[in-house]
Amino acid sequence: MLQPFFEWMQGLRFSAFFLESVWPTPIVQVIHLSTVALFIGSVLVVDLRLLGRGLIDQSISELTRKVQPFLLWSFVVLVLTGIPQMSSTALKQYYSPFFWWKMGMVFFGLIVTFGVRRYIASKEEGYFGLVWPKVIGLTSIALWTSVTIGARLIGLLS
Amino acid sequence: MLRELFEWVEAFPSSLSLRESLNGYVYCLTAHVASMGLVAGLIGFWDMRLAGLALRGIRVTKVQSGLFPLMFVGLGINAITGILMVYAQPMRYYPNFWFWMKMGMLVVVAVNAAYFHMNIEKSVDKWDSDPIAPLQARVAGYVSLAFWFGIIATGRMVAYSGLVPQWWLDLGLGS
Numbered sequence: 395m396l397q398p399f400f401e402w403m404q405g406l407r408f409s410a411f412f413l414e415s416v417w418p419t420p421i422v423q424v425i426h427l428s429t430v431a432l433f434i435g436s437v438l439v440v441d442l443r444l445l446g447r448g449l450i451d452q453s454i455s456e457l458t459r460k461v462q463p464f465l466l467w468s469f470v471v472l473v474l475t476g477i478p479q480m481s482s483t484a485l486k487q488y489y490s491p492f493f494w495w496k497m498g499m500v501f502f503g504l505i506v507t508f509g510v511r512r513y514i515a516s517k518e519e520g521y522f523g524l525v526w527p528k529v530i531g532l533t534s535i536a537l538w539t540s541v542t543i544g545a546r547l548i549g550l551l552s
Numbered sequence: 553m554l555r556e557l558f559e560w561v562e563a564f565p566s567s568l569s570l571r572e573s574l575n576g577y578v579y580c581l582t583a584h585v586a587s588m589g590l591v592a593g594l595i596g597f598w599d600m601r602l603a604g605l606a607l608r609g610i611r612v613t614k615v616q617s618g619l620f621p622l623m624f625v626g627l628g629i630n631a632i633t634g635i636l637m638v639y640a641q642p643m644r645y646y647p648n649f650w651f652w653m654k655m656g657m658l659v660v661v662a663v664n665a666a667y668f669h670m671n672i673e674k675s676v677d678k679w680d681s682d683p684i685a686p687l688q689a690r691v692a693g694y695v696s697l698a699f700w701f702g703i704i705a706t707g708r709m710v711a712y713s714g715l716v717p718q719w720w721l722d723l724g725l726g727s
């Protein structure tokens with residue numbers, strides 16, 4: 395169903411530009427990877443807190459609020475630097491199971507991180523009991539770790 | 553001398569078996585990238601606290617004690633997988649410009665961290681709660697941020713062994 399879309403991306407002038415020039419691809423990869431670190435850091439600081447560790451002097455809501463801009467902006471940069479990589483190697487990505495794995499995990503990760511976790515942070519501490527915040531923290535860590543692993547495997551095994 | 557060392561390691565039977573194992577490299581690199589997120593992500597927030605860019609309302613010592621335990625777990629995995637990759641293919645990395653740049657930057661962040669720990673941090677009681685740390689601490693934070701970015705950047709560039717200055721290629725290390 396999506397194949398024509400990926401073929402279209404692959405054929406774009408934009409994609410050809412990245413394939414034909416030397417530096418743009420590594421530069422985009424470098425920005426993508428260093429932003430992964432910022433993004434994972436932003437995710438972890440709050441997940442650790444949900445697990446009852448890390449910055450425990452702060453309330454969950456306060457910490458979530460402080461870290462939110464880093465989370466949001468790093469994700470924006472990841473999308474912007476992900477697009478040229480995806481477009482210039484669109485057919486490889488289309489046929490890579492790891493690419494679809496990654497995108498699926500990103501989808502669930504976004505729901506947990508920007509949806510469920512924020513909902514937890516919006517309520518008083520203890521509202522969801524002791525266990526649920528931990529479950530959500532662990533789920534978030536698992537999802538984003540599997541995004542990272544899947545992403546690296548695209549390059550290694552596809 | 554360095555070259556002999558790398559060649560010597562490459563001849564180890566254990567280096568050879570890791571080099572020729574089907575998935576050894578895949579496991580190592582994947583774990584290396586995943587643990588990198590842990591290390592650089594958490595150190596990044598610690599550095600940003602020092603630099604005054606994030607978490608300003610939280611005491612410096614609390615940021616350290618909160619983030620460092622997991623960061624060290626990541627650092628352990630990161631170091632082991634990194635060393636294994638070099639151990640498996642020493643002569644792939646020996647002539648690589650980006651590899652040596654990365655090693656150099658690792659030394660810089662280590663020295664910076666050691667200097668911070670042995671000097672600047674001694675007076676932390678006086679500025680623990682200050683949203684903006686003293687100049688020296690901020691500088692240490694910025695230096696660490698810049699060089700951690702450099703480590704990730706040069707680490708990614710290791711794959712581009714040909715995209716390096718001509719003078720480096722002229723050294724003929726790969727031959």
Ligand code: HEM
Nearest residue numbers: 423427430472473476477479480500541542545546548549
């Ligand atoms: C939804 C937006 C994103 C898109 C479209 C995207 C796309 C891509 C593409 C196409 C690659 C290159 C894969 C290859 O061919 O080797 C890549 C690499 C990678 N991505 Fe993403 N990505 C996105 C978000 C993320 C997020 C949120 C993370 C992590 C939390 C992430 C982590 C990585 C990692 C670790 C790599 C491998 C980096 C390397 O070693 O060069 N990406 N991404």
